[in-house]
């Protein structure tokens with residue numbers, strides 16, 4: 001028993017000593033101005049203090065970084081929400097100048113809009129409480145909406161269907177018809193078409209992403225005079241073509257052969273013209289020949305589309321044949337299109353000196369005719385509200401005349417339709433690439449097309465593409481190829 005008591009007393013004594021020691025440590029810790037002497041606190045506490053100092057430093061560093069990041073984000077307006085907050089702040093301040101720093105609340109919206117401003121309710125209360133005249137949230141919302149600047153980027157309205165006080169900014173989905181890629185049958189798809197394909201597809205994906213309904217159209221050149229000479233040449237070279245599919249893998253060479261005959265042989269030329277007329281009236285043998293040529297080209301184009309994962313609705317000039325007939329009858333009946341002294345049927349468009357040539361003297365339709373029928377189809381049948389053409393700027397006069405004609409004919413309603421082109425600048429591009437020149441200088445088009453080092457399309461043999469790259473010695477941005485980049489790029493191909 002006595003031993004036990006001794007034992008307890010000893011332990012109490014120990015505990016009291018420990019308590020004193022801890023009390024002293026606590027005192028040191030509580031007194032922040034007191035720099036602890038080494039040894040006055042336990043090494044564990046010392047460690048914790050160092051750790052704490054480090055963490056505090058890191059925390060401050062992170063806070064500063066976050067602040068800078070936030071400022072940077074606002075200054076370059078990468079966030080739609082931030083941008084809208086600024087727009088709403090200006091509108092609120094201008095609608096209620098008496099309020100000092102009003103609260104602006106913009107949030108993504110779930111219904112009928114992409115974003116909404118929720119400030120109307122609290123502003124109405126604020127105005128009421130600060131002794132101003134009573135105003136209900138809906139009136140506040142309308143007052144804000146009235147002050148929002150007009151822009152194409154949003155549709156504004158004070159909401160009548162969500163809870164009162166909401167001001168919605170919906171991005172209303174539009175029916176977009178976009179024309180891109182659009183190469184020509186029996187010719188090579190060249191770098192200009194590739195560029196249109198990539199840019200057109202990028203625009204389409206962006207528009208789809210913000211909620212528009214996008215129809216991608218491949219306006220193939222598939223109905224011109226050249227088909228007359230191609231068909232005539234096909235009949236001569238492969239008389240058995242209806243029974244046996246002709247082995248034309250190189251359509252480009254076949255095209256050149258027929259063009260040579262067309263230019264040199266009057267008899268052949270006459271036959272070629274007859275073939276066009278027969279094709280355009282859907283005479284079965286001629287139509288079958290056309291389908292064959294069409295398919296050979298499409299198989300080649302498809303390789304490019306597969307590689308880029310682009311899916312277009314193929315709707316070439318031939319699609320508009322019947323519509324061109326109907327349109328021409330209408331324009332002639334209404335006296336809008338007239339015969340000129342050369343026997344062609346033309347249409348003058350206000351503001352443009354050169355008329356649209358709609359029917360040639362031999363009775364054939366033209367690029368103008370198909371585009372005029374086409375724009376009408378996109379507006380009236382497709383119900384396109386936003387038409388976009390991604391084409392080479394070399395076509396600007398042609399397409400601008402078509403747009404103006406469509407306005408003049410009353411097909412475009414400026415309040416409802418948006419029609420525009422994304423002009424691709426041909427000259428600068430050619431100079432940068434050199435490759436387009438090569439195709440014209442040597443009279444043939446390269447199957448291998450180089451646009452940007454990481455993005456290459458191949459069909460040409462590797463050594464040929466390397467030679468081309470060396471001979472031009474130019475990079476996509478106009479700079480010289482650096483050895484490493486060249487070899488790497490060529491290797492990747």
Ligand SMILES: NC(=[NH2+])NCCC[C@H](N)C(=O)O
Nearest residue numbers: 179182183184219220221391
């Ligand atoms: N609707 C249009 N005209 N689109 C552009 C067509 C481009 C034409 N096929 C070309 O290669 O030059």
